[in-house]
Amino acid sequence: MSRITTTTSLSEAPADPRWQSVLARDPAADGTFFYSVKTTGIYCRPSCPARIANPENVRFHVTCAEAETAGFRPCLRCKPDQPSLHQQQAAKVAAICRLIETAESMPTLSELAEHAGLSRYHFHRVFKRITGLTPKAYAAAHRTKQIRAGLTKSPTITQAIYQAGYNANSRFYEQAAQILGMTPSDYRTGGSNSRIRFALGECSLGSILVAISEKGVCAISLGDDPEALARDLQDRFPQAELIGNDGAFEQWIAQVVGFVEAPALGLDLPLDIRGTAFQQRVWLALRHIPAGQTVSYTDIAQRIGAPKAVRAVAGACAANSLAVAIPCHRVLRSDGTLSGYRWGVERKAELLRRESKA
Numbered sequence: 001m002s003r004i005t006t007t008t009s010l011s012e013a014p015a016d017p018r019w020q021s022v023l024a025r026d027p028a029a030d031g032t033f034f035y036s037v038k039t040t041g042i043y044c045r046p047s048c049p050a051r052i053a054n055p056e057n058v059r060f061h062v063t064c065a066e067a068e069t070a071g072f073r074p075c076l077r078c079k080p081d082q083p084s085l086h087q088q089q090a091a092k093v094a095a096i097c098r099l100i101e102t103a104e105s106m107p108t109l110s111e112l113a114e115h116a117g118l119s120r121y122h123f124h125r126v127f128k129r130i131t132g133l134t135p136k137a138y139a140a141a142h143r144t145k146q147i148r149a150g151l152t153k154s155p156t157i158t159q160a161i162y163q164a165g166y167n168a169n170s171r172f173y174e175q176a177a178q179i180l181g182m183t184p185s186d187y188r189t190g191g192s193n194s195r196i197r198f199a200l201g202e203c204s205l206g207s208i209l210v211a212i213s214e215k216g217v218c219a220i221s222l223g224d225d226p227e228a229l230a231r232d233l234q235d236r237f238p239q240a241e242l243i244g245n246d247g248a249f250e251q252w253i254a255q256v257v258g259f260v261e262a263p264a265l266g267l268d269l270p271l272d273i274r275g276t277a278f279q280q281r282v283w284l285a286l287r288h289i290p291a292g293q294t295v296s297y298t299d300i301a302q303r304i305g306a307p308k309a310v311r312a313v314a315g316a317c318a319a320n321s322l323a324v325a326i327p328c329h330r331v332l333r334s335d336g337t338l339s340g341y342r343w344g345v346e347r348k349a350e351l352l353r354r355e356s357k358a
Contacts, residue, residue: 014055021046022058028302030084034061036072043067048078090305092116093130097138106139130305131281141277194240198233199253200226203260205347209233210253211242216270220256220323222343236321260324263291263355267325275319278309282316289330291355296334318342324351 021029029046036043038057043064044050061067064074064081074081083091096112107115112135113123128134133141196218198211209229211219219236221229234242252269259267273283281304289295295303301313317328320342329348333339341348 014058016060018046018060019055019058023052025049027084027086030086034064034067034080035059036061036067036070041072042075043072043080044075045078045080045084047084048075048080050075050077089126090130090307092118093127093305096127096135097131100135100139101142106136109135133277133281133284138277138281141280194237195243196233196237196240197243198230199244199250200229201253201257203257205260205350208253208257208260210256212252213272215272217252217322217325218272218274219321220325221321222323222347256324260351261354263351269325271322271325273322273326275316278306278312279316279319282313283320283326286317286320286326286328286330289327291327291330294330294332294336294352296332296336297339298334300331314339330355 018029018033018035021033022035025047027047031045034043034045036059037053038059039053043061059070061070067080068074093116096116099107099112099115109120109124112127113120116123116126118126124134127138131138194213196211196213198209198219201208201210205222206224207222207226207229209219209221209223209226210217211233219233221232223229230242230244255269256267258265273280275283282300285300285303297310297313297317298307301307301310304313306312313331317331318340320326320328323329323343329341329351331339338345338348
């Protein structure tokens, strides 16, 4: 893509597509360009709340340095030469995330807000908007990641519990079923003594497998070979008791198949979502994408407050084990083309086609 410059004459500025971002005061355009106003001698970011200038007096610039070289000074209201409000908030939230991850015990909301220099209410709202999780939920997700890793590596369950940040065994055991979907000892041995019901079926996209734990649906898989789907489930839960052909479970797979065939029906199922704190942030953002719409990996990275983590976002999409329920098929490359899909690019294209007509 060629570099955007300010060679456009002033009289042509109103026809520039960037002018629409200025009219909308679009914060998403901040950092992508700046605009200057000849009559005031200042330059602004697109989201500047100041009164809209006469477009005939506007020029566009790629960087602050370019605008200042042209003789313009930064606006005192939107401060374009400083990080945007969103960038400042994202940096504060990132620091709070590191604080939560390294603290021996979960800091209180007041302590976190004080550390961020915000009121409790404002901090809570900003943290959730940027990460997709509340501070408490983020801490729980991080702790879940720690306990999962610890149970497979630590010499004892007790040691894994304390290394994950729990002050007492009892607190962890109260939440163990919700966190792991099974007892700690069962998780430590690969899911022994846990039961996972599953059913295989056929839909217009091929074979489909739906599996459910005590917490909710833990796997939705698509493929060409039903036996391969069953083997993959066995690999994920090597010691669990897998129960197939459960008549009472057929309605679950029927609901998923119905959604695949007709997205307008919607899908409302309890989910057993197992992943790292970062993966859960990505997956929550994916679930907020309406059917019939698509976003890019860059869009998702920005929504969760990690604009440089585009590759990590792509990795989280690839790690998704709940096809259609967590709609990673709605994420495209920045140029709008289809990217990889765990269950086949052709299925991704077909899902998007159906949703666009729903």
